[in-house]
Amino acid sequence: MSSITRPSPARPSATRDLILDALETLLLEGGSSAATLEAVATRAGVSKGGLLYHFGSKEALYEGFLARLRTSAAQEAARTRNASQGLIAAYLDVSTVPDDPGTRSVLAALRLVGVQEVDVEAALADTFESWYAVIAQEIADPTLARLVQLVGDGLYLHALIGSARPEADQLVIARIIELVAESR
Amino acid sequence: MSSITRPSPARPSATRDLILDALETLLLEGGSSAATLEAVATRAGVSKGGLLYHFGSKEALYEGFLARLRTSAAQEAARTRNASQGLIAAYLDVSTVPDDPGTRSVLAALRLVGVQEVDVEAALADTFESWYAVIAQEIADPTLARLVQLVGDGLYLHALIGSARPEADQLVIARIIELVAESR
DNA sequence: GTCTATAATCGGATAGAC
DNA sequence: GTCTATCCGATTATAGAC
Numbered sequence: 001m002s003s004i005t006r007p008s009p010a011r012p013s014a015t016r017d018l019i020l021d022a023l024e025t026l027l028l029e030g031g032s033s034a035a036t037l038e039a040v041a042t043r044a045g046v047s048k049g050g051l052l053y054h055f056g057s058k059e060a061l062y063e064g065f066l067a068r069l070r071t072s073a074a075q076e077a078a079r080t081r082n083a084s085q086g087l088i089a090a091y092l093d094v095s096t097v098p099d100d101p102g103t104r105s106v107l108a109a110l111r112l113v114g115v116q117e118v119d120v121e122a123a124l125a126d127t128f129e130s131w132y133a134v135i136a137q138e139i140a141d142p143t144l145a146r147l148v149q150l151v152g153d154g155l156y157l158h159a160l161i162g163s164a165r166p167e168a169d170q171l172v173i174a175r176i177i178e179l180v181a182e183s184r
Numbered sequence: 185m186s187s188i189t190r191p192s193p194a195r196p197s198a199t200r201d202l203i204l205d206a207l208e209t210l211l212l213e214g215g216s217s218a219a220t221l222e223a224v225a226t227r228a229g230v231s232k233g234g235l236l237y238h239f240g241s242k243e244a245l246y247e248g249f250l251a252r253l254r255t256s257a258a259q260e261a262a263r264t265r266n267a268s269q270g271l272i273a274a275y276l277d278v279s280t281v282p283d284d285p286g287t288r289s290v291l292a293a294l295r296l297v298g299v300q301e302v303d304v305e306a307a308l309a310d311t312f313e314s315w316y317a318v319i320a321q322e323i324a325d326p327t328l329a330r331l332v333q334l335v336g337d338g339l340y341l342h343a344l345i346g347s348a349r350p351e352a353d354q355l356v357i358a359r360i361i362e363l364v365a366e367s368r
Numbered sequence: 369g370t371c372t373a374t375a376a377t378c379g380g381a382t383a384g385a386c
Numbered sequence: 387g388t389c390t391a392t393c394c395g396a397t398t399a400t401a402g403a404c
Contacts, residue, residue: 015387031298033216036379048380050388058380111298113344114215125347143355150338150356157337160297163309171327172334199369220397232398234370242398 016054019044020065027108032115037061059117066123069105073127076102077134087138088148088180091131092173095155096164103159110160128153141183148176200238203228204249211292216299221245243301250307253289257311260286261318271322272332272364275315276357279339280348287343294344312337325367332360 022043026035037058041051055061080087094100098107106127112120132149139145151172158164206227210219221242225235239245264271278284282291290311296304316333323329335356342348 013387027298030300031216033298033300037381038379046387047389049382049390052381053387056381114211114217114295116214116217121345121347124345128342128345128347142352143359146349146352147335147356147359150342150353151331151334152338153341154334154337157341158312158334161305161308161312163305163312165330168326168330169334172331175327175331197369221399222397230369231371233372233400236399237369240399 013054015044015046015050016064017068019046019051019054019061020068023061023065024105024108027111028104031111062112062115062118062120065112066109066118066120069109069123070126072105073102074130077130081134081137087134089173089177091135092148092152092155092176095152096159096166096169098159103156106156107160110156139180139183144179144183148180151176197238199228199230199234200248201252203230203235203238203245204252207245207249208289208292211295212288215295246296246299246302246304249296250293250302250304253293253307254310256289257286258314261314265318265321271318273357273361275319276332276336276339276360279336280343280350280353282343287340290340291344294340323364323367328363328367332364335360 019040022040023035026039026043037048037051040061041048044051051061055064080090083090094103097103106124109120109124109127112118113124114120128149131152132145135148136142136145139148155164155169158169203224206224207219210223210227221232221235224245225232228235235245239248264274267274278287281287290308293304293308293311296302297308298304312333315336316329319332320326320329323332339348339353342353
């Protein structure tokens with residue numbers, strides 16, 4: 001019966017994702033003030049009106065972005081969970097790679113912290129939480145697990161402000177791996 | 185000769201600091217979008233025109249804020265350097281206290297990351313750098329020093345998104361202290 | 369030094385054609 | 387589903403009185 005012409009407005013359409021990609025890129029380039037509806041639309045190759053068909057307001061746009069962040073982070077965490085070996089190293093490494101899709105989304109979301117329209121903080125907290133679950137599965141000692149998480153988050157913060165130190169950070173990661181090995 | 189009526193516009197006046205305090209508070213409460221010139225002026229108890237006498241533009245206002253961040257962070261680092269004993273614990277503890285004046289300024293600045301007008305990232309990088317210098321003075325092993333810094337920055341990030349875990353984080357801090365002690 | 373207009377611009381959102 | 391045109395409110399910045 002319900003073969004509606006207009007697809008359920010909350011579901012993946014090609015344009016929807018293009019728009020969210022454009023938003024992400026603009027957030028990374030110039031923060032939330034650069035991400036005007038006009039700019040996002042243009043970057044996505046549609047008009048402002050076209051964008052507003054998919055996301056009825058700026059708030060809806062932000063919510064769409066955070067929804068995608070949550071689901072993709074959860075998926076990535078699940079995938080990593082199975083990869084199992086070298087999990088900690090992989091987790092810490094990815095935090096230092098600004099080109100990784102997951103890292104890009106998190107860094108973009110970090111630039112959205114503080115906006116009125118949506119609760120970015122909660123979405124990020126959930127994201128970090130889903131990764132902590134993966135870490136905790138590998139490290140029995142909860143204090144050490146939290147320590148690993150905090151180092152990873154520190155790496156994110158440095159990626160955010162562009163003050164990473166690749167060589168030093170690799171040594172830190174190696175040291176962490178040692179600590180984890182000793183704890184078993 | 186030059187006994188100008190108007191004080192050198194870049195120097196501390198009571199109102200100037202009130203305005204910067206107001207900006208800081210508004211950034212913490214509602215992010216950069218909440219910090220309009222009007223809102224900042226009202227919060228500081230002056231009119232928009234009054235504010236613009238001290239800071240000729242929004243960019244100038246932001247620069248004033250970052251300048252104060254740099255100098256106060258440098259001063260705090262210098263002070264801590266002399267306190268010397270329990271330095272690492274103090275450094276990590278303060279990262280978890282959102283009421284500490286220094287922490288407040290850093291968190292406010294973090295909410296400014298990505299704005300067009302000024303280079304917030306560079307100011308924050310300098311701030312973190314001045315603390316690293318203090319840490320490195322206490323910890324001979326540079327890898328361990330960086331690890332301590334990363335944990336501290338992870339704590340900042342969690343303070344930013346409101347996902348700190350006071351008990352767990354205290355245990356992590358205790359563990360770090362042990363690691364530092366062992367390394368001597 | 370501080371205030372009250374006021375100008376100029378920009379961003380979000382609606383209406384309606386195609 | 388996408389576009390153009392338009393409206394409206396908010397925001398930065400200026401001008402000039404006190």
